[in-house]
Amino acid sequence: MRVVNQGEKKNKFIRVFAEKNLYPILEEMGNTKKMIDKYQKKRIKQSILLGTFLLFLGLFISSYFYIAALILSFAFYKYKYKSIISQYTGWKFQRHLQFSKFTRLLIPYLKQNKGETSLYSIFNKILQRTENQEDKNSLYKLMTEMSNKPNDIQPFIDYANRSSGTDMSVLFMSTIFDYQQSSFDTSVIDELGKIASKELIHGIDEIINFKLRRFVFFPTKVVMSSFVIVLGFAIAVLLANLPDMQF
Template sequence: MTKQGFWHLVAENDLFEMVEKSGYGEREFIAFQKRRLRNSIISMAGAILPAILLSPWLSFLAIIFFIATWRNQYTKEKKEFQDLLFEKQTSWFVFQRLVVAYLKGANDSIISAFEKVLDRLEEGEFKKKLHSLIIDITNDPNDVKPFMRFAEEAAGGTDESLTFMTALFNFKNHSHDSSVIDSLSDRARQEMKRGIHEIRKMKEKSFYLFPTKLTMLNVIPMFGFMAGVAQNVFSNNMNF
């Protein structure tokens, strides 16, 4: 369902989804948008003094500063979300491999395997989500929703996590074929390789873009200088 309202209207298409997958809701989203607007206005006000002291032509920098700050806030939020998602994926890879190993090793039940994984995990959000999952499926063993909710909250709702948890639910309730676990083991191994490759690629991309960002910062003063020169030339020609 599409959200309505001014703050959603001026937001990027994926911003609210990132906020939700980070574990927050509408209130935090609006607070972020308000803070984003405030910072953009403050940044825009920074162009007023140069326009007064040097040249009115520099007032156009206010628009540039506003847009740059507004966009930068989104870019920063997206990077934080990606870092959070990478952290979730790392925990998810560990979870996958351990669950499959326990299910293959001693013919444990799903709940027993989850409890053993729980003991191996470090304290954190992922461990809390897994603990909640164990409670939910103990109370209602025939409901698939706890499995799906865990995939959404603990792994970011990726297609792979939803497929994996669906397979675990089907194995628990409808089939005890060991070939299912073998298939999950192969899938977990391939997903881990792909995930590690994607994480490395994202980190390398951030490193390569750093010189470009420095260059873009140097362009801003150059625009101001060019505007001042243009204003000076224009004024001299008018006087002539």
């Protein structure tokens, strides 16, 4: 019988309160379960501390702080989740851009060599020109798996998911695999070019949407920042005049 220690019980308990996709997206970004558990514990503790502080204010100022304790502690807990989603969106966006760079490097090499050079050798050339260490490790892993499983498409699909995760990237890498298996049929390069062009257009649209979202939310951030200052000033005035108030 497997004995479950106290630490595992605590981790299972805090995971119950985590959103369904919190652990998967953080793991996709390279975090271990231990790191995510630590983040989730900190997130819960911060929310409880905020609620406790507001409850404490409720004892001395107003019972309305009891309601604020529930609402604001829950809102803070959800805010931390929203910030993770925002980071994940930016991370996926950067991953997509890096994959687009890979396609722009690959297509010219394929056209230049016209099937006279192995795909492994072409990947090795791209590896030398890749600056991002995460991308280098991912491409090197693909090359290793290609050697171990020469007739398996899965390493190509895994690379697409690691690099971008879009349907277009999976289609692109699947076509690369077909290109390798079809004795380097150069007609496949034209199809790769079309896929790469669609991927590039999609990337440009993502850049535009990303910048538009930042521009739209900028006024909101300014207003919220001003609100925090005004709220702080109001609380300070309230506390300063509290002794003179008659209830």
